[in-house]
Amino acid sequence: MPETVTATPPPHPAGTPILRIDNLCTWFDIDEDRVLRAVNGVSLSLAEGETLAVVGESGSGKSVTGLTVMRLLMRSPARIVAGSVHFARKDGRTVDLLTLPEAEMRRIRGSEIAMIFQDPMSSLNPVFPVGEQIAEGLRLHRQMSRGAARTRATELLELVGIADPARRADEYPHQLSGGMRQRVMIAMALACDPRLLIADEPTTALDVTIQAQIMELLRDLQRRSRMAMIFVTHDLNLVAEIADRVAVMYCGQVVEEGPVSVLLDNPRHPYTRALLQCIPERDPETGRATVRPIAGKIANPLAPPEGCRFHPRCPHVADICRKGEPGLQDSGAGHMTRCLRWREIA
Amino acid sequence: MTAAAPIPTATAAPLLRATGVSKHFPITRGLLSRTVGHVRAVEGIDLEIAQGECLGVVGESGSGKSTLGRVILRLLDPTAGQIAFDGTDVASLSPGALRAFRRHMQMIFQDPFASLNPRMTVGASIREAMRLHRVCEPSELDDRVAGILGRVGMSPDHASRYPKAFSGGQRQRIAIARALAVGPRFLVADEPVSALDVSIQAEVIELLQELRRDFALATLFISHDLSVVEVVAERVMVMYLGRTMETGDTRRIFARPHHPYTNALLSAIPSRRSRPDRIVLKGEIPSPSNPPSGCVFRTRCRHALPECAAAVPPMRQIAPGQWSACIRDDITTGAAS
Numbered sequence: 001m002p003e004t005v006t007a008t009p010p011p012h013p014a015g016t017p018i019l020r021i022d023n024l025c026t027w028f029d030i031d032e033d034r035v036l037r038a039v040n041g042v043s044l045s046l047a048e049g050e051t052l053a054v055v056g057e058s059g060s061g062k063s064v065t066g067l068t069v070m071r072l073l074m075r076s077p078a079r080i081v082a083g084s085v086h087f088a089r090k091d092g093r094t095v096d097l098l099t100l101p102e103a104e105m106r107r108i109r110g111s112e113i114a115m116i117f118q119d120p121m122s123s124l125n126p127v128f129p130v131g132e133q134i135a136e137g138l139r140l141h142r143q144m145s146r147g148a149a150r151t152r153a154t155e156l157l158e159l160v161g162i163a164d165p166a167r168r169a170d171e172y173p174h175q176l177s178g179g180m181r182q183r184v185m186i187a188m189a190l191a192c193d194p195r196l197l198i199a200d201e202p203t204t205a206l207d208v209t210i211q212a213q214i215m216e217l218l219r220d221l222q223r224r225s226r227m228a229m230i231f232v233t234h235d236l237n238l239v240a241e242i243a244d245r246v247a248v249m250y251c252g253q254v255v256e257e258g259p260v261s262v263l264l265d266n267p268r269h270p271y272t273r274a275l276l277q278c279i280p281e282r283d284p285e286t287g288r289a290t291v292r293p294i295a296g297k298i299a300n301p302l303a304p305p306e307g308c309r310f311h312p313r314c315p316h317v318a319d320i321c322r323k324g325e326p327g328l329q330d331s332g333a334g335h336m337t338r339c340l341r342w343r344e345i346a
Numbered sequence: 347m348t349a350a351a352p353i354p355t356a357t358a359a360p361l362l363r364a365t366g367v368s369k370h371f372p373i374t375r376g377l378l379s380r381t382v383g384h385v386r387a388v389e390g391i392d393l394e395i396a397q398g399e400c401l402g403v404v405g406e407s408g409s410g411k412s413t414l415g416r417v418i419l420r421l422l423d424p425t426a427g428q429i430a431f432d433g434t435d436v437a438s439l440s441p442g443a444l445r446a447f448r449r450h451m452q453m454i455f456q457d458p459f460a461s462l463n464p465r466m467t468v469g470a471s472i473r474e475a476m477r478l479h480r481v482c483e484p485s486e487l488d489d490r491v492a493g494i495l496g497r498v499g500m501s502p503d504h505a506s507r508y509p510k511a512f513s514g515g516q517r518q519r520i521a522i523a524r525a526l527a528v529g530p531r532f533l534v535a536d537e538p539v540s541a542l543d544v545s546i547q548a549e550v551i552e553l554l555q556e557l558r559r560d561f562a563l564a565t566l567f568i569s570h571d572l573s574v575v576e577v578v579a580e581r582v583m584v585m586y587l588g589r590t591m592e593t594g595d596t597r598r599i600f601a602r603p604h605h606p607y608t609n610a611l612l613s614a615i616p617s618r619r620s621r622p623d624r625i626v627l628k629g630e631i632p633s634p635s636n637p638p639s640g641c642v643f644r645t646r647c648r649h650a651l652p653e654c655a656a657a658v659p660p661m662r663q664i665a666p667g668q669w670s671a672c673i674r675d676d677i678t679t680g681a682a683s
């Protein structure tokens with residue numbers, strides 16, 4: 001089995017790339033003789049002001065990709081086996097985040113690149129008022145005084161749509177609802193005007209109504225700054241609402257990537273097509289809503305299938321799929337597909 | 347509730363009927379646990395479910411869906427109201443009679459760990475449930491366990507493993523197997539697929555649909571995901587702050603919601619098709635310990651009039667198979683998609 005997969009160069013998004021991930025491989029040493037190739041040859045790039053959605057089933061490597069960019073997976077059992085993550089800094093320099101000294105990374109993390117998570121409690125400290133937690137970042141990265149940071153924190157809470165922000169600033173995370181905590185996380189992430197925001201399933205735990213509020217907030221904030229965003233989700237419907245481009249991941253690899261309208265209206269990879277059919281949808285003719293599950297089981301990342309990783313579940317599988325490992329191929333207009341048979345099944 | 351209002355009816359003779367069901371939790375303070383108020387989690391709910399039918403319950407977090415499910419199964423005692431299951435008054439069963447009665451009414455949860463004992467093998471868990479309800483002769487237990495595991499798409503040798511060895515989707519299958527093992531006629535499914543990936547979610551939905559058909563199970567399907575409810579439920583009930591806002595035929599209501607809250611919920615579902623007329627509800631659900639007077643939705647309703655604060659709007663029939671508790675008829679709520 002090939003150790004790593006050499007990737008085709010990623011398609012170039014419009015504008016200057018702010019982030020360029022090349023052939024990233026993040027593995028986990030599970031025990032003496034087992035290695036989990038969580039991310040295996042991922043290449044992605046992102047322009048200023050652009051939103052890239054990363055979708056796929058759980059375990060496909062979405063979060064590991066985000067955490068690697070944040071450099072939060074540098075220690076055992078995680079191992080970055082290959083790849084680079086080039087980031088265009090505010091001062092104009094382009095640096096490889098993976099080889100940067102930790103002191104410099106600390107100045108970037110939470111300031112030029114920020115991340116929000118599905119579970120806000122995991123990144124909010126339960127024993128400090130939320131306003132203080134937002135102010136802390138400002139004092140650290142912006143050298144603001146205590147008073148100025150506090151004022152700014154209150155402004156940020158207002159910006160993310162929290163009513164009565166001055167009072168809320170003094171409350172502890174457990175006193176807030178799930179939607180409010182997620183807003184606090186967003187306020188915290190935006191405090192230092194990041195150039196890149198990595199949002200890992202920021203609305204998965206929320207009601208549709210609150211999700212709609214958060215999505216509107218994110219879109220609005222992006223309109224005002226030139227912030228680029230990686231939006232991780234497993235909800236393909238949500239993708240249509242926020243993203244410019246989409247990357248679909250399966251078993252540690254990007255299997256399809258392209259502009260959002262092209263990919264959702266005209267998916268080429270059998271996995272993307274199957275994923276779209278899982279979404280409950282109403283048949284306009286009969287009025288009946290249905291779902292169509294994907295055949296078979298999600299690949300075991302410890303023992304991924306030979307050849308195309310999707311082949312045991314693919315309705316179009318042929319002999320070649322079991323042997324050769326498909327590379328990402330450009331199928332026109334920045335639409336990339338990792339399928340040996342995309343032309344035949346189109 | 348006006349007594350004259352028709353109860354939204356099941357499509358056939360109901361197996362289960364709840365009338366005027368309320369559940370209030372006391373709010374206590376101090377060492378002496380003085381009661382200082384009440385959380386009105388469920389307030390005057392009427393519903394019916396026929397054999398083999400699925401009623402979906404939707405609404406935002408805190409609207410009272412889970413509390414309603416638990417009260418109907420009498421895992422919680424109602425503060426008011428009647429619950430009749432096939433002629434038996436569930437609300438007045440003695441503890442002993444209730445235990446035996448549980449055989450007919452089972453529940454599955456969002457987190458299958460809540461119903462599976464982590465220290466018991468899957469087989470032992472299922473056997474225990476069957477023994478408790480004397481479903482079969484002890485000598486038949488193992489065969490039955492194998493049979494029911496097969497029925498939910500697991501293999502018989504999974505019986506000897508512990509819950510932690512399984513993925514979320516598999517655990518949900520096991521929880522379903524355990525619930526079905528005792529031969530219930532009614533199932534409350536509380537967010538059974540909400541924690542699952544879309545692909546696994548689709549599998550579990552299919553499984554539940556199949557089992558419901560095969561066992562003619564009546565189901566109360568609780569979910570905050572309206573698109574899932576649209577797939578599984580023939581009828582739907584929209585809850586807000588403990589009350590029913592709108593109820594009736596799922597297809598009818600999804601195509602033509604009457605109540606502004608239903609309309610807002612439907613319009614918030616993300617969609618691949620563009621939806622320029624999206625309604626984004628402001629704010630959050632108010633506290634059920636101090637609900638607004640009159641129509642409980644009025645503090646977030648963009649169509650609210652002064653008279654909406656005066657009295658709780660009665661449930662009224664809007665069209666065949668559609669009831670709504672909104673006083674206005676002059677609002678055009680577009681079809682959701």
Ligand SMILES: Nc1ncnc2c1ncn2[C@@H]1O[C@H](COP(=O)(O)OP(=O)(O)OP(=O)(O)O)[C@@H](O)[C@H]1O
Nearest residue numbers: 371385387406407408409410411412413414570634
């Ligand atoms: N044991 C309890 N004591 C006090 N209040 C309670 C109790 N159980 C529920 N509540 C309150 O009752 C209301 C309804 O809760 P419930 O869990 O039924 O909502 P839900 O619609 O199921 O919400 P979710 O979508 O979050 O599961 C909430 O305000 C909740 O905080």
Ligand SMILES: Nc1ncnc2c1ncn2[C@@H]1O[C@H](COP(=O)(O)OP(=O)(O)O)[C@@H](O)[C@H]1O
Nearest residue numbers: 028038057058059060061062063064065077301
């Ligand atoms: N800290 C870790 N140690 C070992 N394995 C991990 C760790 N974090 C993630 N993994 C594994 O890496 C794979 C990808 O995980 P992840 O990126 O979290 O998936 P998702 O696409 O759901 O975000 C999974 O198989 C997961 O179990």
Ligand code: SF4
Nearest residue numbers: 308311314321339340
């Ligand atoms: S390479 Fe073959 S198995 Fe893989 S997705 Fe394409 S057709 Fe299916």
Ligand code: SF4
Nearest residue numbers: 641644647654672673
């Ligand atoms: S009764 Fe009034 S406040 Fe309530 S939903 Fe109707 S219009 Fe809105």
Ligand SMILES: [Mg+2]
Nearest residue numbers: 062063064200
């Ligand atoms: Mg993840």
Ligand SMILES: [Mg+2]
Nearest residue numbers: 411412413536
């Ligand atoms: Mg609940």
